[in-house]
Amino acid sequence: MLQPENILCREDKNCKDSNDRFFADVLDGLQSIPKTLESKYFYDEKGDVLFQQIMGMPEYYLTRCELDIFKNQTRLLNGYIAADNSPFDLIELGAGDATKSSYLLKNLVETDTDFTYMPIDISGNILSVLNKRLTAEIPGLDIITLEGEYFDMLEQATHISARRKVLMFLGGNIGNMEKDEALSFCMKLREYLNPGDILLIGFDLKKHPQTILDAYNDKQGITAAFNLNLLTRINRELGANFDIQDFEHYQNYDPLTGACRSYLVSLKKQTVIIDDKVINFEKDEAIYMEVSQKFSKNDIAMMAEESGFYIGGAAYDNKGWFTDSIWIAK
Ligand SMILES: C[S@@+](CC[C@H](N)C(=O)[O-])C[C@H]1O[C@@H](n2cnc3c(N)ncnc32)[C@H](O)[C@@H]1O
Known part of the structure; x- marks a missing residue:
């Protein structure tokens, strides 16, 4: 099993590159x-x-809704992602502190599922917080943290192992992209997957x-x-x-x-x-x-279809405000 200190940290050069990229992106944005x-x-x-x-604020319902799904429908989600009992890599894009996914991880470890958890995040700080907490709270969890941009780290993950992949993109993060950008993002994710691999993706639904x-x-x-x-x-x-x-x-x-x-x-x-x-x-x-x-159910179905997936299932919170959709790569 890999130890917690197996964080793939940035080298100094990469650090300089990321600072240059930050500078270039900020200038580009403010000169637009x-x-x-x-x-x-x-x-x-x-x-x-x-x-x-923000996640703890009473008005910010998104986290509570998705937490409700991960707390109360863990077995349903596990049923989708561990369906054929074959080992897999569970790669979380923009994992943050993994508060929600930790319920899923606990259940997978408790049911002796053979998987490696690979959280990807651009924030090295949050990854080290997550790594410390999860290794203490979930003994036996096999974890490799990947610090960097989504696709750079996804590329790295594909070199670490050839096992089947389950990607998670939670928190309505897909909603932080313009519609055409979100579609291209999902199409690009699809390129890293084989038929039958899974994308578990969160959507905040339209409401009042x-x-x-x-x-x-x-x-x-x-x-x-x-x-x-x-x-x-x-x-x-x-x-x-x-x-x-x-x-x-x-x-x-x-x-x-x-x-x-x-x-x-x-x-x-x-x-x-x-x-x-x-x-x-x-x-x-x-x-x-x-x-x-914010999305309608129809928006979600169209996006899945257009990016090379079919919908294998979905979980909703008790208010029906948020959904985690299970997309299977065609
Ligand atoms: C809004 S938080 C969500 C955290 C968690 N997934 C959740 O649902 O609670 C977004 C996380 O994605 C990370 N992130 C944002 N853009 C990223 C990128 N392009 N590549 C890697 N990580 C990114 C941020 O550092 C942050 O921890």
Whole structure:
């Protein structure tokens, strides 16, 4: 069995590469019209903590709904993924702290299932938290953590073993992509799979617009702090001079398209310097931060079909607000 310290850490060169990539992506985004920043950069150490707080907020129903599925329908999910009793790699994309998947992992270990858990995350910090917790809480769990981008690490996972693959993409993360991007993402995932391999994927379903808006616009301002923290990160890691007081979080939800979008609005005309690059903001100009797309059952069925999967089953929380869909590679 692999030991907890078997984290595939970044070498110094990779670290420099990832800093260069961060710089290039930030500049590219802020020099675009409209200005934008990529939400994958939310998760530095403080961002991880703030996201944990978001998940604990009463308004943020997503985590509770999916937790309900993983706590109360563990055997149903295990039945789908361990159906033919053959050994497999359980690869979780953007695992975070694995709060939800840990219920599944416990059940798989308790039922003597032969599998290796491979959490992928761009945040080395959250992976070491996860690794410590899971090895203490689930003795006998075979775990290899993979720090980096989804597809770089998926590539690495395919070199580690040739066993059948079960991918997990939870938390409605697929909703953090534009629709065409989400479809290309699923098609690309399909390329790493053989027929019969599984993608277990979470979708936040369309529901009352106010319920959705409230989840991303909490009164305590935690979501606002989470968004603004990316400016602090850019200041610290890229030597920029954003004045955080001069930006404000703004959220909206369009029930027709199902898109819930967050922005940071410049409260005045101002100039920000990043390294030696000058970025000008008009008063009330918005930086587009993130979409959290909501889906109908029909949207999900179409996306599965178009990306080379068929739907093998689904689990819903007790409110019917969220679903984990089991897609089988055709
Ligand atoms: C919203 S959290 C969700 C965590 C967990 N899956 C859940 O459902 O609670 C998203 C996680 O994905 C990671 N992440 C985001 N973009 C990523 C990328 N492009 N490659 C790898 N990890 C990424 C973040 O670091 C973060 O831990």
